[in-house]
Amino acid sequence: MLTEEDIQKNKTGFIIVQSITLIRIPLAITFAALLLALNDQGVRFVVSLLILLLIEATDLFDGPIARHFDLSSEYGATLDPYADSISRIIVYFAMALSGLVMMVLPLCMALRDVTVAYSRIILAKKGFSVSAKKSGKIKAAFQAIGGIAALLGPYYWNVIGKWSFYFLSWTLIIVTLLSSVEYVSSALKAFKKNDKSPKE
Numbered sequence: 001m002l003t004e005e006d007i008q009k010n011k012t013g014f015i016i017v018q019s020i021t022l023i024r025i026p027l028a029i030t031f032a033a034l035l036l037a038l039n040d041q042g043v044r045f046v047v048s049l050l051i052l053l054l055i056e057a058t059d060l061f062d063g064p065i066a067r068h069f070d071l072s073s074e075y076g077a078t079l080d081p082y083a084d085s086i087s088r089i090i091v092y093f094a095m096a097l098s099g100l101v102m103m104v105l106p107l108c109m110a111l112r113d114v115t116v117a118y119s120r121i122i123l124a125k126k127g128f129s130v131s132a133k134k135s136g137k138i139k140a141a142f143q144a145i146g147g148i149a150a151l152l153g154p155y156y157w158n159v160i161g162k163w164s165f166y167f168l169s170w171t172l173i174i175v176t177l178l179s180s181v182e183y184v185s186s187a188l189k190a191f192k193k194n195d196k197s198p199k200e
Contacts, residue, residue, distance in 0.1 A: 032094030
């Protein structure tokens with residue numbers, strides 16, 4: 001992890017890496033605006049898919065780039081989940097308004113992210129690691145693939161049936177909510193551990 005001194009020495013590289021992370025938010029806003037504004041289904045699909053793939057690419061490569069150039073930092077570790085949460089909620093809320101997923105899905109995503117954020121605050125205060133859990137990475141993969149599947153929905157609903165719309169939405173809801181369990185469990189364990197330590 002970079003120290004404050006290291007960041008000052010390599011300020012340009014640090015700014016570039018953080019910009020790759022944060023650009024997901026304006027890209028998500030652009031995605032939402034175009035998805036809701038474009039009327040031509042074909043054009044809307046192609047443009048939305050390209051932006052969505054770009055969002056996911058920045059999420060996939062910002063970490064490896066930071067590690068490769070030795071630019072990993074606490075700032076990056078904090079900004080990455082923030083950019084993920086905001087951008088994905090924007091993307092899925094726009095898809096819900098467009099009828100591509102159930103409206104309850106982005107609400108569940110927001111609920112999960114707030115719960116995880118507070119769990120991380122508790123862990124940080126107790127001196128435990130706040131790094132991403134395996135369940136969080138699985139959730140991110142499901143949401144990335146689910147976004148593409150949702151955009152494709154109008155092309156396969158008529159072929160296999162509208163049940164697939166509900167199946168996709170409920171699968172993402174369940175995976176999203178279950179991914180908070182590991183974080184909440186860790187936060188509760190941190191509470192119990194610290195409560196016991198003064199008595200021992």
